Amino acid sequence: MMTTDPALTICARGLSRRFGTHVAVKALDLDVRRGEVLGLLGPNGAGKTTTMQMLTGNLAPSAGEIRICDIDLLEKPVLAKARIGYLPETPPLYRELNVREYLDLAAKLHRVPKPRRAAAVDTAMTRCGLSDVSRKLIGTLSKGYQQRVGIAQAIVHEPDVIILDEPTVGLDPNQILDIRALIRELGGKHSVILSTHILPEVEAVCDRVQIMHHGVVVFTDTIAGLRDFQRGRTVTISLHRPPDINTLRSISGVAGVEAAGDGRFRIQFAPGSDPSEALVSAAGAGDWGLYQLTPAQSSLEDVFVQLTRPAEPS
Numbered sequence: 010m011m012t013t014d015p016a017l018t019i020c021a022r023g024l025s026r027r028f029g030t031h032v033a034v035k036a037l038d039l040d041v042r043r044g045e046v047l048g049l050l051g052p053n054g055a056g057k058t059t060t061m062q063m064l065t066g067n068l069a070p071s072a073g074e075i076r077i078c079d080i081d082l083l084e085k086p087v088l089a090k091a092r093i094g095y096l097p098e099t100p101p102l103y104r105e106l107n108v109r110e111y112l113d114l115a116a117k118l119h120r121v122p123k124p125r126r127a128a129a130v131d132t133a134m135t136r137c138g139l140s141d142v143s144r145k146l147i148g149t150l151s152k153g154y155q156q157r158v159g160i161a162q163a164i165v166h167e168p169d170v171i172i173l174d175e176p177t178v179g180l181d182p183n184q185i186l187d188i189r190a191l192i193r194e195l196g197g198k199h200s201v202i203l204s205t206h207i208l209p210e211v212e213a214v215c216d217r218v219q220i221m222h223h224g225v226v227v228f229t230d231t232i233a234g235l236r237d238f239q240r241g242r243t244v245t246i247s248l249h250r251p252p253d254i255n256t257l258r259s260i261s262g263v264a265g266v267e268a269a270g271d272g273r274f275r276i277q278f279a280p281g282s283d284p285s286e287a288l289v290s291a292a293g294a295g296d297w298g299l300y301q302l303t304p305a306q307s308s309l310e311d312v313f314v315q316l317t318r319p320a321e322p323s
Contacts, residue, residue, distance in 0.1 A: 015079065018043050019064065024073035026059050033059040034224045046196035048211035049204040051221035058098065059206040061174050065095045078169050094168035098175045100159030104148030105206055108139050111147055112165055119166035133165040144236045153184030160191060171195055174204045186269040189213050220316060227316040244286060248272045249298025260287050299320060
């Protein structure tokens with residue numbers, strides 16, 4: 010049996026899931042502390058939803074262990090699940106009920122004691138900005154408000170852990186900002202896992218990020234560490250009299266060069282190298298007319314390429 014830090018609300022070790030011969034998640038380790046928002050990031054098909062289904066007890070892992078507030082999810086699923094609130098990608102809503110009726114049902118299902126039930130529903134509606142629509146049928150609400158209802162059912166029983174799968178998918182920009190603000194507020198008291206493939210989403214609300222690719226965690230760090238990774242591996246250089254591109258590629262520490270037109274080049278660093286000084290020296294010696302050298306902000310696609318591209322044979 011694994012030992013866990015008592016400060017952790019979620020601790021998973023060696024988590025794997027197979028569907029026949031396909032490995033959806035492989036040997037995943039994951040920790041989340043109270044008051045922390047973890048972004049589970051990855052392209053479609055990376056294994057994020059499968060991971061969340063295992064963490065919430067909706068899908069049995071093929072291998073590995075999960076502890077929720079130091080309760081073994083596989084051995085004591087009822088006790089462990091009572092500590093979890095879950096919003097799947099498609100909210101589990103009853104469109105024919107009004108908001109209060111639905112949240113009262115959710116509170117009953119989460120075994121909130123009857124004397125506390127009304128107060129729990131009121132609190133969840135207040136936190137999610139639903140008090141003004143409490144008597145409206147869920148089917149008549151906008152998608153943004155339906156997402157709020159979905160989050161409210163996940164927190165009505167005051168769980169220690171809240172797991173949100175793509176909570177802003179399909180929302181307009183104003184609705185996205187509202188949901189992001191709500192997630193930040195929830196992160197102050199609960200542990201939150203937010204699954205998404207949208208990098209700005211993670212940067213806006215999360216404290217830490219894990220990036221998955223083909224079921225494997227390929228990056229884990231704080232948001233500051235992710236930004237450093239985005240900035241620290243590439244620079245853009247602009248030259249009035251650029252040399253042949255192979256000359257740039259031959260500079261020590263340069264892993265790749267991409268021409269961007271008008272004398273601009275995107276220079277990718279080799280692992281553990283920073284060729285910026287060598288580029289400046291070569292530009293001066295060769296009279297290339299250097300007028301700009303700036304860190305390049307990688308796109309999400311660039312980050313995935315850097316993290317998942319196989320190493321080239323030497």
